[in-house]
Amino acid sequence: MLLVGTSETKRGHAIGIMQLYSMENKVSQVLPGHAGAFAKMNPPGRTGEAQVLVFAGSNGEGQPIQLFGMEVPEVGCVFHLQPKAIAFATEAQNDFPVAMNVSPGDDIAYMITKMGYLFLFDAHSGKMVYRACVMQDTPFVTCLDSKSKGVLGITRRGQLLNFAINRTKLVPYVLNTLHDPQLALALASRMDLPGAEELFVPEFSRLVSVNDVQSAARLAASSPQGVLRSPQTIEIFKKMPDQLNQPQPILQYFSILLEKGTLNKLESIELVRCVLRQGRSSMLKQWLLEDKLDYSEELGDAVAKFNPMLALPVYLRAAVPEKVIHSFVQSLSKQSGLQDPRPLIHLCDRYDFVDELTQYLYSNNLLNSID
Template identity: 35%
Template sequence: MSKSLPIKFNEVLQLTSVGVDPSSIGFRTVTMESDKYICVCEKASDNTTQVAIIDLNNPSNVNRRPISADAVIMNPRGGIIGLRAGLTIQLFDIDAKKKIKSHSMNTDVIFWKWISEDTIAIITSTDVLHWSISDEEAPTKIFQLNKSIIDSQIINYRTNETMTWLVVVAISSKGNRIAGTLQLYSIEKKASQIIEGHAAVFCSVQMMGNPEKSNIISFSVKSSNTSLIHFIELGQPAPKNTPFPKRNVELFFPPEASDDFPVAMQSGEKFGVIYLITKRGFIHVYDAESGSCLYMNRISSDTIFVTCPHDIVSGIMGINKKGQVLSVAIDESTIINYIENEMKNPELAVRFASKNNLEGSEKLVESRFYQLCEERKYESAINLVASAPRGMLRTERNIAFFKSLPTEPGKSPWILQYFALLLERSTLNETESIEICQIALSQDRSSMIEKWLKENKLQYTEKLGDVISQYNLKFALSIYLRAECPSKVISCMAKTGQYKNIIIYADKIGLKPDYSYVLSDVIEHDASNSILFANMLIESGQLTNVRDIAELFVRKNMIKEFTAFLLEALKNNDPNDGPLQTMLLEVNLKSAPKVADAIMGNNMFSHYDRPAIARLCESAGLIQRAIEHYTDIYDIKRALVNANQLNIDWVIQFFSTLNVENSFDCIKEMLSNNLQLNLKICIKIAV
């Protein structure tokens, strides 16, 4: 078929090419429960019965088994087959080569099929039953067949996704035509409705503007005077949904196929379409929401007797009497152009492209948007923005446009209507997230931001976090966490006093932050707790840059915190910490000599630069500490000149540690520089 057509049409397989005899190809011998496997009951060369299992992913490797059965159906996912022979039905795990369960029926099975990966539907001459593979129970009666279809040929049985609606499809001869009858059954109401129809399918349709999908049945009928396809919503609409409008659309049959009628229907839910196959091999494709016929043509000169969804392409797969396995699906690359130019329906093209997020429709959608704006149909324009493919209309320019529109009396501003619809249908993009949060903050409605955060309605980016952080650090932290911005997360935690969480978070993500930078944030926002955080870092064992932290405290002139921090960090008196011990004493000797004196008096440290500290002690007036630290006699002599300021007992004790020569030199220095004040001390030393 031409590439310009709106469908992709392919022959997936020819059954005869894999050894299936044409005489074995028919409704009663071939089953296709999914697009994965085909089962054929056939005669072997020795005239015995066998089953051919064809894996459509590997069709050349046909698995033929010597199984005698009237019918075989493969589980939709494979691995399990149902066998029917006379009144006996059995389930086998073909991979494990074991029987799962079996049951003897009281009456003939006239139709059966898998309706899920877990359940087989069984129809007898009187009842519809379901048989589960997950337990040991016998088939369970679901409802009774209506007398109007008891004598008809059952050709299909369908359920909706939740198995709350069921339908039996039957045909029968009436004069010179084939009549169709549907028995629609509601599990909830436990009631049936008889409808004229030849084929039916349940589907979930996403209507434009509705937050939830609508539960639809579509069925088709060719009667003596009408040919229609119907689209009807089942049950009540979802709470925020607009009800699905009931539609019936004429089915076209060409004059040369006046005796034709529908035989199968499948839904392509990815695109919201219904595929319909007729007895004469025509394909009809309908848009389920609008009921528009998108395409119709003949795809087979032979009857297609079995179909199933072709899930991988959201299409339909069928087998005809020649053994052709055919597939039809929407062609994403051509469908929009076809609807617009061949069907001459640009409005449907825009809606179909928007709903299905299809490429190649940008100019069409954009043109429609500008047209709506020019016509001042702003509500429709907003709807189009919300549904346009890949968010193509959700731009800064269009946000600015809706912001600029004057507010109509009694209505919300257009920009708020814009955001309300987008929030209802989707998650906002980065630009929208920033814009709506700025609006909420300007109106002092931070509670709305909290609501959007809980509902995951925003796109979490560093830029959004930066905007929010100016007003609310708690919300900003939530955004930074989701946007995976570690440095901003830690900064927010620091500013909000979550010190322990900083360490936990950094450890969790394997991050080694610059804690001096983090501490700077803590100091800026809560200086009184800075030492608490610093000590937490020490206890955690994650602190590697003690000097940086210490220098930060000094730069901030936080000497008390500096001292407390280093006293804790250096308490083990590690030889490697000599420079930091020196720093601790040096800073305190310059700013708080009494503190330095107390530290040295406690003999906590022994690895600092003693000569350097001795000089600083002397400069700070701590003569005794200076003398204790000096080793050069010339430094000691100089310091002892001020011995009158020292405890005399300590001076006498100190002299006892000197040799005679050094003692004499020191006394001489003391007397020559300050005879009056030092004479009495020197006499006591000499005695």
């Protein structure tokens, strides 16, 4: 819980005081600030989400924006953001924040001030992304807009406001106006934005040249629109030299991709071939359970070379009924025919493959198997 109050100094400056209260631990902490918002983020170095408080205001000596975690961090994982001064406009030096919202996933902090200025900050670095005077009135209430990932607000005069990022123009703006390629790279990666392709390719090449497998893999995995998730990238990791006491570079790359979500068709095939050649079929079973692969006939073919029965669920999900039947027959039949056709019949009936089963049995002279 966060309570905010404002007082005035003898010189007429507004001072913000916030009380942060933990409902779980029944303790409170006083913080200097005018506005704050809770958010869940994935700071670098952590394997899971972190609950954080982003707040801004005055401590009597300036107007900083700050971030700190609301939980005990993992060992070695620091996500506390040192206070960074807010660059108020020259004509608004006595201005102060009155509203703060953090867009989930994007991790962009939207801050609105008493004099009607809108600020956008990168919550990971505290860098200011944008500033503009957008209203002549003070907002009465604000909230996140789940559809646009922006902010909705109402002023004291009843004016409805809606602010959101133009996602196609943010990265070019950061590059050409703010001249901050590092910030552009971070935003493009986190928000999956276009416009930074020319930054990712040379940075990836640099990391590969120094054999920094983990950094190169994370950069490729997080590249916007999957610009680096290509056949060429897979070949590059295949050719990188092995590291002492570390998995093969290609497996490190696929491992990071799996952390982020589902593999595409080519990645699925390459990974499955790699682990099955090493006899690690248990890993494939786990990925099938977690639905981490792109199911295709080609993936089923790659699995079938090592384990026809394991290929069966792949063919099922890829909707290749003929090969579902073939894999089943390969696994449970002898040269003379099926020992017990009932499991196959039940399977085909369940998935509406009866016509395909009949055609397969007829073409392979196995109709006598179901007499």
